[in-house]
Amino acid sequence: MAVVTSPLAARRKRTSKIVAALCMAAAGIALAVLFSILFTLVSRGLPALTFRLFTTETLPTGENGGLANAIVGSLIQVGIGMAIATPIGVLAGTYLAEYAQKSRLGAVTRFVSDILLSAPSILVGLFVYELMVATTKTYSAIAGSVALAVIAIPIIIRTTEDMLSLVPVPLREAAAALGAPKWKVTTLIAWRAAGAGMLTGLLLALARVAGETAPLLFTSLGNLNWSTSLSEPMASLPLTIYQFAASPYGDLVELAWAGALLITVGVLAINIIAQLVVGRKR
Amino acid sequence: MSERAPTSGRSTQGALAERGFAGVVLGSGVIVLLLLGAIIVMLAIGSAPAFREFGPGFFTSFVWDSVNEVYGAGIMIWGTLVTSLLALLLAVPLATGCAYFLTELLPDSLRKPIGTLVSLLAAIPSIIYGMWGFFVLAPLLSAFFLAVSDRFVDSPAIYNFLIGISGTSIFTAGLVLAVMVLPLITALFVEILGATPVVLKESVYGLGATRWEVIRNVAIPYGRRAMVGAVMLGLGRALGETMAVTFVIGNATRWSPSIFNQGSTIASTIANEFAEAGFGSMKLAALLALGLTLFIISFGVLAAARALVSPRQG
Secondary structure (H helix, E strand, O other): OOOOOOOHHHHHHHHHHHHHHHHHHHHHHHHHHHHHHHHHHHHOOOOOOOOOOHHHHHHHHHHHOOOOHHHHHHHHHHHHHHHHHHEEEEEHHHHHHHOOOOOHHHHHHHHHHHHHOOOHHHHHHHHHHHHHHHHOOOHHHHHHHHHHHHHHHHHHHHHHHHHHHHHHHHHHHHHHOOOOHHHHHHHHHHHOOOHHHHHHHHHHHHHHHHHOOHHHHOEOOOOOOOOOOOOOOOOHHHHHHHHHHOOOOOOHHHHHHHHHHHHHHHHHHHHHHHHHHHHHHH | OOOOOEEEEEEHHHHHHHHHHHHHHHHHHHHHHHHHHHHHHHOOOOOOOHEEEEEHHOOOOOOOOOOOOOOOOOHHHHHHHHHHHHHHHHHHHHHHHHHHHHHHHHOOHHHHHHOOOOOOOHHHHHHHHHHHHHHHHHHHHHHHHHHHHHHHHOHHHHHHHHHOOOOOOOHHHHHHHHHHHHHHHHHHHHHHHOOOHHHHHHHHHHHOOOOOHHHHHHHHHHHHHHHHHHHHHHHHHHHHHHHHHHHHHHOOOOOOOOOOOOOOOHHHHHHHHHHOOOOOOOOHHHHHHHHHHHHHHHHHHHHHHHHHHOOOOO
């Protein structure tokens, strides 16, 4: 059989190939940038990553400080933030998935939650500043925690609702047919069935707030000294990175890179764990 | 609630629990509504002194003078819009290419791990992008412009222009933002292109269409609305990005029409100047007014994005 190729067919094939090549180039550029970022992080962060980092607090340049207070501060604020956000987020997500599928109020709540999900985080910082810092005239760790909670809530709502709506309706109907009231169907059947997915949502929210800098700028402010008091300014890893990276001192910039590597590894690890949790369930 | 009248003590208790739980979940939903309301009210109250002082001219004035306490948002609004549009201009074609590559060209076995990689890229904290932009991209750019001007440029005017370009500029901020929104838009595009019904694609392949023709004439038209929404989501992200931009834009509060000069965005100005604004000062009010401006802009963009992307996506 003779292969007949008209000029038109040849041109169409060529176009398709050229586009494919361009797309590969686009993917190549994206990968190159990714590797540049990761390479910079590792090559500049790893040499500065010592054990001292975890045991010594931040000190002025030349005094061989660490990041201990920033790490502890981050853990405290992220912990409290998640403790505030988890019940509100899970319950509001449950409301959207189980109680408000067709209601007007539910639609509005869903829309507002979606807006909050992608609202600039610096605005959350300004809001909490006005709410808690301007009124008490002190920057505080608790204000930072609240700001982080406000950022985490819409993430938790979204995943909770998504995961609950994946639970098959017959499962709920079976429980209801046995006489279980709706709240029991929700907590004992739906929550349990969607548990792994909801946990993933919590982990994703955790990863997101752990790296947030902007909302902490005007709430917990940062602190170069040890402080575990919730009513005083508190250090955090992202804020310390920001302050040190912008400083003119080489040793502090080095510490900033170590902190940057630390937080990226932490955030990526939580993300990977979150994906594994869902993966195992499926 | 479809319960019959309670007949025993136990079912009264049950009804109470039922109503209690319904009330608690509803209450949590209402908290979210109140949150958005409170954000608007707080920003409005805080920025009131600035609007009283400068009026609607606040939005159009290109003067930001901390010494004489005269503030206008023009420079920052301009910087915000220009950096974000620049980011989209670069990121959207790249994201389209990446999405096409991921959904059509990549063998099935690689699709999942590379998709995971893209989503991980979107999870990297923005401050990391900022540091990369400041320590890697900015020096690279200024070295590039220097090399170009040394080697290829004879005209002194262009030479001086190129020499004058610093590593930190509105342009650099646009580049960093493009890198930041790229994984977000790519992930959404992959989802949208992947949602094209296989039957549709196969029937066009059956007519003899090439891969590119299927994408161009079937997949993209099919998902166009959602893709526009995805781009708007990317825009929303770029408009409000703070840390990455603050590192690389130079934070200049003087007006310059060139994107190769230093500038500032709304978010970078708030982050950068907040430390100098005391409780109750006019500067604080002006910064909060900037925040309100950003809120209005991004609210509009995000609302449009959500309306376009169906609620179950993105």
